[in-house]
Amino acid sequence: MTIPHPALYAAAERFGTPLYVYDAAELDAALSRVRAAFGEARVFYAMKANPNLTLLGRLRAAGVGFECVSAGELARAEHVGARGEDVLVNGPAKSAQEYAAGARLGATFIVDRAEEPGLLPPRSRALVRVNPALAVSTHDHLATGAAGSKFGVTLDQAPEVLRALREAGHDARGLHVHIGSAIRDAADFSAAFARLAELHPHTGDLEVLDVGGGWGVDADLPGIAREAQAAASVFGARLWVEPGRYLVARAGTLLTRVVGTKQTGRPFVLTDAGMTELLRPMLYGAQHPVTALWGGGEVTRWDVAGPACESGDLLARDVPLPGPTPGDLLAIGEAGAYGASMSSSYLTRSRPAEALWDGTGWTLIRRRETPQDVWAAEVTPA
Ligand SMILES: Cc1ncc(COP(=O)(O)O)c(C=O)c1O
Numbered sequence: 001m002t003i004p005h006p007a008l009y010a011a012a013e014r015f016g017t018p019l020y021v022y023d024a025a026e027l028d029a030a031l032s033r034v035r036a037a038f039g040e041a042r043v044f045y046a047m048k049a050n051p052n053l054t055l056l057g058r059l060r061a062a063g064v065g066f067e068c069v070s071a072g073e074l075a076r077a078e079h080v081g082a083r084g085e086d087v088l089v090n091g092p093a094k095s096a097q098e099y100a101a102g103a104r105l106g107a108t109f110i111v112d113r114a115e116e117p118g119l120l121p122p123r124s125r126a127l128v129r130v131n132p133a134l135a136v137s138t139h140d141h142l143a144t145g146a147a148g149s150k151f152g153v154t155l156d157q158a159p160e161v162l163r164a165l166r167e168a169g170h171d172a173r174g175l176h177v178h179i180g181s182a183i184r185d186a187a188d189f190s191a192a193f194a195r196l197a198e199l200h201p202h203t204g205d206l207e208v209l210d211v212g213g214g215w216g217v218d219a220d221l222p223g224i225a226r227e228a229q230a231a232a233s234v235f236g237a238r239l240w241v242e243p244g245r246y247l248v249a250r251a252g253t254l255l256t257r258v259v260g261t262k263q264t265g266r267p268f269v270l271t272d273a274g275m276t277e278l279l280r281p282m283l284y285g286a287q288h289p290v291t292a293l294w295g296g297g298e299v300t301r302w303d304v305a306g307p308a309c310e311s312g313d314l315l316a317r318d319v320p321l322p323g324p325t326p327g328d329l330l331a332i333g334e335a336g337a338y339g340a341s342m343s344s345s346y347l348t349r350s351r352p353a354e355a356l357w358d359g360t361g362w363t364l365i366r367r368r369e370t371p372q373d374v375w376a377a378e379v380t381p382a
Contacts, residue, residue, distance in 0.1 A: 002026065003253070003357045005293055011355050011362050012255050012329055018273035019255045020340045020354040022365075026251040027055065027336075031062055034243055037221035038228070041239040044088050046213050047073050049244030049337040050252065052354055054365035056080045059247070067242045074101040088210075088242070090129075092150050094119075110176050110210070114157055117164040127176040127210055128153060128161045132195040136188040138180045138214075139284045145179030145192055152177070155195060159202040174237055175199065178212025181245060182286075189214075189224050193231035200234050210240035217249045217334060245337035252336020254278055254288075254352075256315075258328040259307065267302050269324045274306010274313040276349045278335055279342045282312045289333035290319045297323035304330070308347055340366070345374040 003023050011021055034043060044065040047056060051073060056066070057080045065086035066077040077087050082105075089102035090110040102109055103121035111117065111128045120126060131152030136143050144151045153161050158175060165172035179192045193211060209232040215224060232239040256273035280286035290304060299322050304315040315332060324330075343351045350369035355362045 007357060007362070008253075008255060008293060008331065009329065011357075012257070014362065015353045015355050015364060016368060017255050017257045017329070018271075018277045018352040020277075020335065020352055020366075021253050021255060021362075022052075022055065022248075022251045022336055022354065022356045023253075024058070024251075024356055024358045027058065027248060028062075030247045030250060031059065031064065033221055034241070034246065037225040038239065038241055039225070041225075041228075041241050042085075044086075044210075044240060044242045045247055046242045046244030047076060048341060050248045050339070050341050051076050052340065052365055053080060054356060054363070055248065067244075068107075071095065071097045071101050074098065074105065074107070078105060108173070111161060111165065112152060114153055114161055114164070117161065117168045117170060120165075120168070120170055123169055123171065125171045125173055126165050127174050127208060128158050128165070128172070129176040129178070130155060130158045130196060130199070132177060132179065132192045134179060134188065134191055134195070136180050136183055136185075136192075138183050139286075141284055142182055143180040145177065155199060158199055162203055174206035174208035174210065174235065175203070176210040176212065178242065179214055181214050182216050182284075183214045183219075184216060186220050186223050186227075190227045193227050197231045197234040203235070205236040207237055208240055209235055209237040210242065213241065213243040213246065215243060215246045217246060219246065221246075247337075249334045249337035252334075252339055254332040254335040254339060256330050256332065258324045258326055258330065260326050261302075261324055267300065268305045269302040269319075269321065269330075270305055270307065271315065271330060272307060273332070273352070274308045274315060275310060276306070276308060276346050277343050277352050278315060278332060278339050279344070280338055281315055282310075283342075288316065288335055290316045290321075291331045291333065292321045292324070293329040293331055294324075295322065308349075345369065348374050350374065 044067040046067040060080045067088040068074045069091040084106040087107035092112045108125040129152040133147035211228045256271040259270045275282045306313040353368040354366035
């Protein structure tokens with residue numbers, strides 16, 4: 001993150017905390033790195049990582065399409081002007097509403113099970129998602145291409161599902177694979193792409209090979225791109241990619257203020273953000289870099305805990321910090337992906353505000369919710 005510390009202080013002062021801040025330059029740089037590595041590949045942003053309309057609009061303006069997994073995400077894609085070839089509809093259990101919305105937009109459907117050719121709207125464009133049945137180097141909950149994971153059809157089924165799509169009058173364009181998120185070992189990608197390439201004798205040439213996302217923020221993109229391109233060439237196919245985390249993670253930081261400290265056998269620094277703002281540490285044991293935006297004092301180790309009445313409400317463990325005092329600001333880094341998008345109103349907490357730094361100033365891109373926003377859909381008893 002390259003936002004200067006005085007600008008972070010100013011944002012916390014102006015918009016309050018907890019606050020998500022995004023660096024537009026980092027978002028643009030991440031997209032440039034993807035394009036440099038993957039060349040002509042069509043880029044679909046997996047908006048589950050962060051669906052803020054301002055960020056979507058910026059990516060849309062740069063020619064990026066969207067991978068959507070719900071009616072709500074399809075509505076967001078439409079809202080920022082994406083249509084047709086720029087929209088993918090994905091998900092293991094699509095609803096009638098999602099099929100209809102996808103058809104209205106002229107989207108491409110990612111077929112996830114053998115029954116789907118009979119469920120798609122007439123004459124749909126489609127890819128078949130293949131589960132390569134591989135153990136991958138990530139948290140179990142983030143692995144989507146393992147044998148026994150609920151996603152995709154088996155390698156054996158894939159040629160048959162392509163045939164069934166064609167027989168049902170659909171435009172079966174190719175294959176799709178996405179083996180998980182925050183994958184640490186690049187060899188996992190090579191293995192998955194190689195398994196897909198082995199299907200060529202059974203499928204013949206295809207128009208599209210979509211290799212999903214799942215790249216960690218430090219991933220060797222040129223290496224992954226080379227392997228993906230090699231697999232696509234086997235089919236004579238055009239390459240599509242669906243990065244989520246890679247595009248937005250580094251651009252985003254969660255700013256939180258120190259509320260106080262306590263010792264209960266472990267030293268805790270208590271912050272005004274926790275699991276309701278950033279769920280990933282609790283859900284996946286994710287480790288985010290934590291930076292103290294204050295100086296001075298002896299550095300000791302602290303667990304960073306949020307305000308929720310849940311003992312798992314921890315943002316980080318064993319973080320070296322100079323003596324924290326109430327009001328001090330902490331920056332939780334690499335929080336742009338699956339941070340705000342997974343935030344919740346559990347405990348009737350207001351989901352945080354979000355602000356974008358353009359190198360010279362701030363724009364509020366989501367106001368902080370109020371308690372009234374949180375209960376807006378409920379009925380007050382007469
Ligand atoms: C099908 C599909 N594509 C792309 C992504 C994006 O993954 P990541 O954010 O790890 O790049 C996901 C995330 O779960 C996904 O399920």
